[in-house]
Structures are given as structure tokens and as C-alpha cells.
Amino acid sequence: SYELTQPLSVSVALGQTARITCGGNNIGSKNVHWYQQKPGQAPVLVIYRDSNRPSGIPERFSGSNSGNTATLTISRAQAGDEADYYCQVWDSSILFGGGTKLTVL
Amino acid sequence: EVQLVESGGGLVQPGGSLRLSCAASGFTFSSYEMNWVRQAPGKGLEWVSYISSSGSTIYYADSVKGRFTISRDNAKNSLYLQMNSLRAEDTAVYYCARWEGAFDYWGQGTLVTVSS
Numbered sequence: 001s002y003e004l005t006q007p008l009s010v011s012v013a014l015g016q017t018a019r020i021t022c023g024g025n026n027i028g029s030k031n032v033h034w035y036q037q038k039p040g041q042a043p044v045l046v047i048y049r050d051s052n053r054p055s056g057i058p059e060r061f062s063g064s065n066s067g068n069t070a071t072l073t074i075s076r077a078q079a080g081d082e083a084d085y086y087c088q089v090w091d092s093s094i095l096f097g098g099g100t101k102l103t104v105l
Numbered sequence: 106e107v108q109l110v111e112s113g114g115g116l117v118q119p120g121g122s123l124r125l126s127c128a129a130s131g132f133t134f135s136s137y138e139m140n141w142v143r144q145a146p147g148k149g150l151e152w153v154s155y156i157s158s159s160g161s162t163i164y165y166a167d168s169v170k171g172r173f174t175i176s177r178d179n180a181k182n183s184l185y186l187q188m189n190s191l192r193a194e195d196t197a198v199y200y201c202a203r204w205e206g207a208f209d210y211w212g213q214g215t216l217v218t219v220s221s
Contacts, residue, residue: 031206033207035208042212042213043150044211045207045208048207049207084149088150088208094155096149096150096151097149098149099150
């Protein structure tokens with residue numbers, strides 16, 4: 001069965017760029033979506049179909065997808081970006097990555 | 106404004122049943138595919154079930170197949186999840202989520218605890 005692999009944690013200095021990866025076999029051929037989840041809250045869609053931002057999501061959030069890795073990039077990281085981030089694809093069923101905890105130092 | 110409000114969670118004994126509901130508003134419910142997604146305490150997101158806009162197409166995760174039943178009432182703008190033969194590992198917050206190629210809107214979730 002298909003698997004998505006995310007790092008457990010990523011740290012970034014305030015104002016710097018954070019990159020969160022999502023690995024999967026030939027994931028570049030799939031549509032990848034990214035969700036942000038803050039403690040005690042429901043997830044929020046931040047990137048859909050690899051690189052598209054829903055309305056209301058800051059331009060600091062961007063995405064890319066090629067080969068075996070999809071990447072969520074958060075530029076000029078802010079304290080409010082601290083959250084868990086999940087990638088998601090559809091491959092015979094809906095799959096989530098294990099999630100990455102982003103810490104802003 | 107799109108709103109999804111789950112209800113029906115609670116404490117249930119192993120082997121018991123529970124029915125979750127999700128009340129939708131702010132959009133044409135009958136036009137959208139819907140899902141249930143759950144999250145065990147301290148764990149990641151797990152997709153549970155999908156239903157098409159008309160209800161004619163349904164999918165389940167292997168972990169719940171044969172025990173859970175998803176349904177919808179488009180006249181009542183409501184989504185349901187009937188959960189039978191509940192196990193301790195079904196303990197989670199259950200979210201209903203609208204599908205528009207991705208999960209574009211989520212409810213706040215309802216907690217289901219399976220314990221004796």
C-alpha cells in the first residue's frame with residue numbers, strides 16, 4: 001500500500017524559511033494537499049493540488065511536488081505558524097502523512 | 106459562511122454503538138462530497154469514510170469496513186456515521202470534512218471514547 005513519509009519535527013528561526021517534506025513513491029504524479037493544525041483546533045487547508053493557496057492563506061505558504069518528494073515551504077516564518085502540518089493524497093483511498101511538528105525558534 | 110457542526114460523540118463501552126451527525130450550512134450540501142476523518146489522542150489524521158454528493162458512492166478505510174456506515178440526508182443538510190462494534194482503538198476526535206478535490210472545510214470535531 002502507498003505510504004507518505006514526513007519528518008516528525010522541523011525547526012526554523014523566526015523570519016527564516018521552513019521546508020516540510022512529504023515523501024512517497026512517484027508522488028510527483030499525484031495531487032498533494034497540505035493541512036495546518038494548531039493545538040485543539042481542526043485542520044485547515046493551506047495548499048491544494050501541490051502549489052495552490054486557498055483564499056485567506058498568506059503568500060508566505062507555497063508548495064512544490066516533483067519526483068518522490070512534495071515540499072511545503074513557509075517563508076518569513078512567524079510564531080503563529082507553529083503547528084502540525086500534514087500532507088495528503090488520494091491513492092486508491094485517502095492517505096495522510098504522519099504529520100510534522102513545526103517549531104519557530 | 107460554511108459551517109460544519111458535529112454531534113453525537115461520547116463515552117461508549119467496547120462492542121457498543123454510536124451515531125455521529127454533522128449539520129452543514131452556508132453551502133449547497135447536496136452538491137458536495139463529504140468525508141469523516143478521525144484523530145486519536147496525540148496521533149495524526151486518519152481518513153475514515155467518503156460519500157459522494159448523491160450518496161451513491163461510498164468508501165471506507167479498511168480499519169472500519171464492516172463496522173461503520175456513512176450516510177447523508179440532503180434534505181436535512183446532514184451527514185451521519187453509524188459506528189457499531191466499537192473498539193478501544195476507535196477512540197478519537199471525529200471530524201466531518203467537505204471534499205472539493207481536497208478537504209476545504211472541516212468541522213470542530215466530536216470526541217468518541219471507547220472504554221469500559
